[in-house]
Amino acid sequence: MTIGNRGAGLAPIPRDPRQDPDFDPAAESRRLLRAIRVATLATLTDAGAPFATLTTIATDYDGAPILLLSKLARHTGYLERDGRCSLLLAQGGRGDPMAHPRLTLNATAAPTKDPLVRGRFLRRNPKASLYADFADFGFWRAEIDAVHLNGGFARAASFGPEHILSDVSGAQALIDGEARLVDEMNADQAGTLALCAEKLDRANPGNWRASGIDPDGLDLVSGDETARLTFPRAVSTPQEAREALSELARLAEEA
Secondary structure (H helix, E strand, O other): OOOOOOOOOOOOOOOOOOOOOOOOHHHHHHHHHHHOOEEEEEEEOOOOOEEEEEEEEEEOOOOOEEEEEEOOOHHHHHHHHOOEEEEEEEOOOOOOHHHOOEEEEEEEEEEEOOHHHHHHHHHHOHHHHHOOOOOOEEEEEEEEEEEEEEOOOOOEEEEOHHHOOOOOOOOHHHHHHHHHHHHHHHHHOHHHHHHHHHHHOOOOOOOOEEEEEEOOEEEEEEOOEEEEEEOOOOOOOHHHHHHHHHHHHHHHHHO
């Protein structure tokens, strides 16, 4: 469910006039970026040829993809030589696979030691905690350079990263308090999280738990499934995030 007016003040994304006027490529791209946690990673070999593999991902507060890579993997060596890469995030589903939305990102990846990155990745992908501290594993952050969305038939668009990244300026209080706030929501608001996931994001019933919070929304997981709740407006503090969740709960109850 898309709520609010993200991207205000940006130049409009070039659109084919034949496209459905209700198609919002920026909103759909933000949803895919935040909701999907497995991506095809394409790197460049030493000879400059493309090399594609599969990897789990999370997103940083601003939406930049976070990767956990082993130095023993070939793609890690390629990134160490040349950080340019591409990530394909495909939603998948029943029927014709080409009818489902997928997001392609051109990016430049570099290692990061930021402990907050580690926390966000492991909350999103808890099974990775089994090997995240192995000596050969390290976290990488991919700076998005360009975006291409294929949302299905006659629903394609190419644009810059400014349309899908979240503005984190002024949100340090939210960032500093995220881990505690996630624990609080999971302990005290489990029913609310499930209600919002099922009613606002059309998710399957499950044990929905918060995995991350950013200025624009809340990431949820239930086993191998994910959901994304977009806040009515951007938030910058834990209290504003609590108020936004309460507003979403009211909308879910009315749905």
